[in-house]
Amino acid sequence: MIELKTPAEIQRMHVAGRFVAEVLSEVGRIADVGVNLLDLEHHVRDMIKQRGAESCYWDYSPSFGRGPFRNVICLSVNDAVLHGLPHDYTLRDGDVLSADIAVGIDGWVADSARTIVVGTPAEEDLRIIRATEEALEAAIAVARPGNRVGDLSAAIWAVARDYGYPVNTEFGGHGIGRTMHESPHVSNMGRPGRGLTLRPGLTLALEPWLARTTDRIVYDPDGWTIRSADGSRTAHSEHTVAITEDGPLVLTRREEEVPPPVRA
Template sequence: MVELKTPAEIERMRITGRFVAGVLAELRDRAQIGVNLLELEAIVRERIRERGAVSCYWDYAPSFGRGPFRNTVCLSVNDAVLHGLPFDYALSDGDVLTMDLAVSIDGWVADSATTVIVGTPDPEDARLVRTTEEALTAAIAVAHPGNTIGDISAAIGGVARAAGYRVNTEFGGHGLGRTMHEDPHISNTGRPGRGFRLRPGLTIAIEPWFARTTDRIITDPDGWTLRSADGSRTAHSEHTVAITPDGPQVLTTV
């Protein structure tokens, strides 16, 4: 069931969104050569504790994972793209790191992800990251009342195809608000004009993610980390967005 939020409830989600954006900005600065993923996880735990927030990942146990998840942030390196478990690994020059964070404050959730390249970027990795960001921008641009989920999906898929990337449809965006995952599902490719019609009060996470040379993914033995099936590098960009009478509003910004 799709739950529409009031303007006051959207403002409460914006508070959470600013916190999520601030933590991710700190992680982007901290993600340097030699930094261990467990250090980044520790930073997130401390920021959540300081704010009195609640991690949406801790104890998360969906059907597709080997739950419960026992970390507060997803950290996915190189060919890993989603649900990466932080582990004892020091970042190396050229690593591609995706950081995905979902938090609840006073009962309202925000979810965002960003991908950074540590040290010296490979040009093709930089192009991949840039394409996910461009796809996210294109998707947000069409998230107006009266348009459809299909319009958002088509915008993402169009940017991906124009850049030469294939799109996986197993995991995509989603509604959120009181919980991390609500209806509707938002595929990263689709047909314009199809699906749920966007209305003011809808709050969604839009999250394009692509791999360089495949649209297939595999799951690590840890039961969580999703990787490109061919080992190619990956990237992921995500924002929480509210549909309002005045157009889309990004809630996960500082």
């Protein structure tokens, strides 16, 4: 079942979204060479506790994954791209770090992810990060009443194609609201004009993610961390977006974020 939210409910989601944005801004500020992933995890735990928010990840037990997730943020490094389990790893110069977090505040949820380079960036890493950011903005641009879910998928896919990156369809975007994962599924590959019609009140987490040279994935022994099958580096960008009469409203935009221009 797809639940359309009222303007008041979207504003309550926006409260959660602003906090999610604050957390990801803080992770980007403190993630540096020599910082351990577990230190980042515990710092975010403290932020969630102080805000009185609730982690959507703690005890999360989907059909994939091995046992309940017992962390509050996903931290994925280099060839890891999704569901990275924070562990005893110290960040090195040039590492690519993807951070993904979802929290609830007063019963309403927001979800967002960003990818950064720690220390000295390589151009090829900046390029794939830029591709996911541009793909996300392309999808946001068409997140308007009357368009369809396939238009979102096609917009993401078009940017990935332009950059020459393959696209995996096993994991993608999703509805969001009272819980982290709601209907509909939003694939990162699709055809325009297909699927559910977008209506005001629909709230979605759009999340293009890419690996440089493969669309295949493998799982770590931890049962959670997803990596590119060939070890190529990856990137992941995500925002929670509300469809409104006036167009898309991004609920998780970071204060310092400068969105890339949408390709014509």
